[in-house]
Amino acid sequence: MSATVHTLPRSEASLGPILSLTADGMNQVNSIILDRMQSKIPLIPALAGHLIAGGGKRLRPMLTLASGALLEYGGTRHHKLAAVVEFIHTxxxxxxxxxxxxxxxxxxxxxxxxxxxxxxxxxxxxxxxRSFELMTEDGSIKVLKILSNASAIIAEGEVDQLTAQRQLETTEERYLQIVGAKTAALFAAACRIAAVVAERDQDTEEKLDAYGRNLGVAFQLADDAIDYDSEVGESGKDKGDDFREGKMTLPVILAYARGTDEERAFWTDAMKGKRTSDEDLAHAIKLIAKYDAVNATRERARHYADRAIDAISGFPANAARAAMIEAAQFAVARRF
Known part of the structure; x- marks a missing residue:
């Protein structure tokens, strides 16, 4: 069970172990990314570089490398595939x-x-x-199927989120389905492909898939909480983006469900784009705090992080497993 592999208080969790574990491999991945984002059209590398060099966590490609390390894979095929994962994400x-x-x-x-x-x-x-070009260079139909399927699922999830936007009747179940597609699918694929290149069995693939999928949900739910957490400082995006875009994220879904008729009327106006001022955002944050919706969202994120940890608890207790456990803990505890 997960309780046997938790190694430190969640508040102390960081990406440090997985960064150290994958540092050498990520140097190779970053070289591939830099090389393959080049084009004779100068605008392409300029724009791609603006985002790619923008300080993202690069967690998804790191998970591909960490999963390979967990399986003691000694090859280099997963370097290009990790670059694929980052290109899809970008x-x-x-x-x-x-x-x-x-x-x-x-x-x-x-x-x-x-x-x-x-x-x-x-x-x-x-x-x-470029990502599909790199996939075909790898030559594995199975890898191609996993990553192309993930790309299609991500697109479906984004469209599903678009149709749920400003829809107050969106349920927690519906929202978790959206998160499972738009965020968790790529986390799952990033981990699963390591088992394919390491030539491991279906059971191993499924365990790594489960780790990535649950981690992805935990990561997104923590992101949702951050946008309404009055104690969080700079998160790297405009405060209240989700609110102003009318996104029915879990803190809003919970606060709306638990609110009074008057409060629900506020949420209806806000999600329809009629209440988007800084004062309205402050009121939304107060309502979410009143119903403890940020903590409830983080609690659900912890549940999925624990499921991720459970999925890899049967693997040998090595540095890679410890780093992946801590990455799951960090996904929930983070404030950015």
Whole structure:
């Protein structure tokens, strides 16, 4: 059980162990990323570099490398595949920021603000194309199937989230389905492909898939909490982005469900885009605090993090497993 492998208080968890574990491999991954984002069209590497060099955690490609280390894989195939994972993630971010009309990403102006929406969409398409080019170079139909399927699921999740936007009837179950698609699918694929290149059995694939999938849900729920946490400082994006975009994230879903008729009327106006001022955001944060919705969201995130930890508890107790456990703990405890 997970209780036997928790190694430190959650508040002390960091990405330090997984960063150290994957440092050498990530140097190779970053070289591949830099090489494959080049183009004879100068705008492409300029725009891609604006986001890729923007200080992201690179957690998804690190998970590919860490999963390989967990299985004691000694090859290098997973370096290109980790780059694929980051390209897919970056492409989705570029497209998301256009759809959401975001002004900030990773603490600076979003690429769509600097370069324009059309360029951001097209460079996102370029990065998707590069990712499939790298997949075919690997030569594994199974890897191609896993990653291409994840890409399709992510797109479905984004469309599903779009249809749920400003819809007050969105349930917690529906929202978790959206998160499972738009966020968790890539986490799952990033981990699972390591088992394929290491030529391990289906059971191993499924355990790594379960680790990544549950970690992805935990990561997204923590993200949702951060946007409404009055105690959180700079998170690298505009405070209240989710609120102003009318996103039915879990803190809102819980506060709406637990609220009075008057409070529900406020949420209806807010999610319909009629209450978007700083004062309205402050009121939303107060309502979410009143019903302890941030802590409830984090508690659900902890549940999924524990499920992720349980999924790898049967693997040998090595540095990779310890790093992956701490990464799951960090996903919930983080404040950025």
């Amino acid at each position: 492409a989705t971010l570029l497209h998301d920021d256009v759809v959401d009309g975001s002004d900030m990403r990773r603490g600076k102006q979003a690429a769509n603000v600097v370069f324009g929406n059309p360029a951001a969409v097209l460079v996102g398409d370029f990065l998707f194309s």
